[in-house]
Amino acid sequence: MTDKFRWGILGTGSIARQFAEGLTALPDAELTAVGSRSEETARRFSEKHGAQRHHSSYEAIARDPDLDAVYVSTPHSLHCENTLLLLEHGQNVLCEKPFAINLSEAERMIAKAREKKRFLMEAMWMRFNPVIRKLGELLEAGAIGEPRQVMADFGFRADFDPEQRLFNPDLGGGALLDVGIYPITFARVVFHEAPVSVVSAAGRGETGIDEQSAYLFRYESGALALLSSAIRTETPHEAVVCGTEGQIRFPRHFWNPDRLILNGDEQRIEIVGNGYNYEAAAVMECVRTGQLECDVMPHSETLAVQSQLDEIRAQWGLTYPGE
Ligand SMILES: NC(=O)c1ccc[n+]([C@@H]2O[C@H](COP(=O)([O-])OP(=O)(O)OC[C@H]3O[C@@H](n4cnc5c(N)ncnc54)[C@H](OP(=O)(O)O)[C@@H]3O)[C@@H](O)[C@H]2O)c1
Known part of the structure; x- marks a missing residue:
């Protein structure tokens, strides 16, 4: 029998709940750990979704040594910071869409994954449907x-x-x-x-x-x-x-x-499960077989779409704080 794939979830909002639900459609996956900004939220989420342990900071889940991949489900402006933290600590990462606020952040995230030789993918679940x-x-x-x-x-x-x-x-x-x-x-x-x-x-x-x-x-x-x-x-x-x-x-x-x-x-x-299981299954397959990116959602596609988003925002003069 295959060992269960040990998932972590960073950020416990609405999509995190759906992703946790999606994992229940995968017999060889388990929600192992949850990380939240607050102890109370982490504990409640972890009890509700049957996680083995919870962490009361993002730093703590990043340091968890017994995870196969961590799913980032925070607001857009935090994807880059959260992903870099996880990669820095050697985690494989599935990061929600949009991958980053802009192309420059996306490039830094991908460069870090390559440097650390870790799997990284944007959670554009539609591509796996x-x-x-x-x-x-x-x-x-x-x-x-x-x-x-x-x-x-x-x-x-x-x-x-x-x-x-x-x-x-x-x-x-x-x-x-x-x-x-x-x-x-x-x-x-x-x-x-x-x-x-x-x-x-x-x-x-x-x-x-x-x-x-x-x-x-x-x-x-x-x-x-x-x-x-x-x-x-x-x-x-x-x-x-x-x-x-x-x-x-x-x-x-x-x-x-x-x-x-x-x-x-x-x-x-x-459609089996709630649909989020398909992207999770693809990550599991890649990590188990030692692939650092997924051919259904490769880094090149993430970068291509991200640069499109930048180009469109530039047409309107819409920038976000810190850009
Ligand atoms: N794939 C999809 O179908 C889908 C659907 C909806 C959303 N999304 C994406 O998923 C991401 C999260 O969306 P969501 O709807 O789940 O958001 P949400 O309900 O607001 O949850 C976001 C979570 O991020 C954490 N967080 C950290 N810093 C925060 C801050 N300053 N303000 C608010 N939350 C903060 C919180 O978790 P803790 O309190 O536990 O730290 C919060 O619960 C977004 O990137 C969104 O585009 C994807």
């Missing part, structure tokens, strides 16, 4: 000819709270970094290249961050991607890939789909 993998296969097989247009949106309505991470510039708030990264990644999955031209627009809110934004990408071939995101407006959550010989539609939550529609024909794929 079986339906998204199927999309890649269909495009590869020419199921809709040459892709010419992609449309995708991810917008939801959150209550306005200037302190909350979605709206707080200190925590890297804004629709682009929180959810715009999904349609942008989706376009990347389809076209596998950077656009030659990017036009974008942002509706900025009281705290200065983009409460909604849209991005129009043009590729070398003339193909286009029409993408948008929002944190104060609910949008349809659809994606469509239009090719020279047909369409592939994702009728709902394209970032975690259980079906696609190929030229009118609905194809469902069974």
Whole structure:
């Protein structure tokens, strides 16, 4: 029997709960340790999710000698600092999206992982979803000819709270970094290249961050991607890939789909667990086989998307504190 893979979780917020739940779908994984800024929060999270031990600081979980990988689930502005701390102490790291606030942070994180010879990956779970993998296969097989247009949106309505991470510039708030990264990644999955031209627009809110934004990408071939995101407006959550010989539609939550529609024909794929288990399983496979990056979500893709995010923000003059 294989030894259980020993996971740590750093930061005990809403996505950390879902990731812990996702691990329960993997018989060869266990939540071993939890690290929080507070003893009380760490203990409660660890009791609720059956972790073996808890740490009352991020430094303490970084020093835990018996972990196979640690998942970073703090706000965007802390990803770089938290990841560097973990890598410095020799941990393998799965870091939430967006990987960092900007390209320069992302490059430092990747350089540290290489220096320490540790595994590092951005937790862009959409790339591991079986339906998204199927999309890649269909495009590869020419199921809709040459892709010419992609449309995708991810917008939801959150209550306005200037302190909350979605709206707080200190925590890297804004629709682009929180959810715009999904349609942008989706376009990347389809076209596998950077656009030659990017036009974008942002509706900025009281705290200065983009409460909604849209991005129009043009590729070398003339193909286009029409993408948008929002944190104060609910949008349809659809994606469509239009090719020279047909369409592939994702009728709902394209970032975690259980079906696609190929030229009118609905194809469902069974999703096991809550979806976060797929990225966790990929990390486990890589770490167990000694790979330092994952070919489904390699560093080059993280850097490509991160530089896109920088380019778009530069068009609006949106910078975060410390940049
Ligand atoms: N993959 C996905 O589907 C998905 C979905 C939602 C969010 N995310 C990503 O996951 C990350 C966390 O999002 P979330 O929604 O889980 O956030 P959240 O509920 O606000 O939790 C963030 C956690 O980070 C820790 N933290 C450290 N410093 C903090 C600070 N100054 N302010 C607030 N929290 C701080 C806290 O844990 P302790 O108190 O334990 O230290 C907190 O519970 C973000 O990068 C987000 O983009 C991904």
